[in-house]
Amino acid sequence: MINAYLGVDIGSISTKGVIIDDHNKILASSYIWTKGNPMEAVKTLIHNLENQIDKTKINIIGVGTTGSARKLIGTMLNANVIKNEITAHAIGTLSLYPDVKTIFEIGGQDSKIILIEDGIVVDYAMNTLCAAGTGAFLSSQASRLGVEVEDFGNIALTSKKPTKIAARCTVFAESDLVHKLQMGYKKEDIIAGLCKSVVSNYLNNVGKGKKIKTPIIFQGGVSKNVGVKKAFEEEVGSEVIVDPNGHLMGALGVAILSKKAPTKTNFQFSITEDNFETRGIECNRCPNHCEIICISKNKQLIDAWGNRCSNGDIFHKQ
Ligand code: SF4
CATH class of the missing domain: 3.30.420.40 (ATPase, nucleotide binding domain)
Structure with a gap:
């Protein structure tokens, strides 16, 4: 078994992903259209990556996400690193240049x-x-x-x-x-x-x-x-x-960053079979009316964010 790291760069137009080894060598890569549905796009991306590797020989111990839907997808993939596009692109590019x-x-x-x-x-x-x-x-x-x-x-x-x-x-x-x-x-x-x-x-x-x-x-x-x-x-x-892989630099950057994260991930390729849902709840406890985004996996709430104060934490348990 070799250790490997997954990086996903999810934007409004396209979704990019790589799996790399300890030496930053790209073992698998995929580039697809997001089509307005980041959760479905990521499932397709994971399928594409899965088909390019021998899963019996690879152990994914790090997952990083970047791009506009990085938080949502990071939660879905149990990422141990979620970074903005600037850092991700810089790290990915510096690894090659x-x-x-x-x-x-x-x-x-x-x-x-x-x-x-x-x-x-x-x-x-x-x-x-x-x-x-x-x-x-x-x-x-x-x-x-x-x-x-x-x-x-x-x-x-x-x-x-x-x-x-x-x-x-x-x-x-x-x-x-x-x-x-x-x-x-x-x-x-x-x-x-x-x-x-x-x-x-x-x-x-x-x-x-x-x-x-x-x-x-x-x-x-x-x-x-x-x-x-x-x-x-x-x-x-x-x-x-x-660079011929220029479109993958953000994904490569977060995959590299996930190697250095203090925690490891328990990512499983079977997430493509899980049912993920998001819903927005408005908190009416003050005039800010924060919209709290709740994400659930197989009907179980796994994460929520968007509240500007701890009064909104109550929605994280619903
Ligand atoms: S989460 Fe806090 S800041 Fe946001 S609406 Fe509720 S009470 Fe107001």
Whole structure:
């Protein structure tokens, strides 16, 4: 039996997971869509990981979760580490690129920048509010242009003269794109222009005022778009590295962190057969009206959170 560690990064668009060994070697990995149902997504993810390993030879002693639903999924998986995305991505990336100074991350609905000095996060910024410049923005523009978003990057690379697109906001970008199409601009030039606008939006938003140093690692779903990678390199004037496992860095980071946790987990692959439910209860004991989230496993309450004072603890027992 070898010791192994499970890391799960659960976002609103995608769910990523890895199983690693003591040397951080990835033994199994999976990337699926969350489809608005994090609990079902995690069950599918665990099935996918389970199918890639020999369970008789692996003992999972650590589980880490990160991402927007990290608390919920952490409870479900009996995680011994629950960490924010910044820490998780930094630890995962540093395990492969110990000299990294800047991490660009653009996902389906948000983006972030992480600045690192001597292996320590010294600054970061996140954009979770504006869809402009994210994967969702590129997907909607791709369908408007009648091309697959997966082909966006390669089409952009064929452009000789990228069209300037105003992409500070999705509404302006869409109307500008329609306008440029009507004026007869070539599709590849518009697509290259969109890739450039994603980069300028990013650098003027999360990257504003940040001192960008090399080596730079670009990750998140949008990093698979070679057009955006090229646009970043032109804008910052240096190489931008995209790791083939860049989409797994958050999951890898929390799996590594779970190794160092003081407690071990008793994770079982059979959790995929358990019935998990969540419900929200409003506490009316004061004007705060806290919404307390209760999670139960096979009808037994296993965790609850959301109350701002101990008066709400009563709901943790119901
Ligand atoms: S949990 Fe505490 S702060 Fe929240 S509504 Fe109840 S009494 Fe008020």
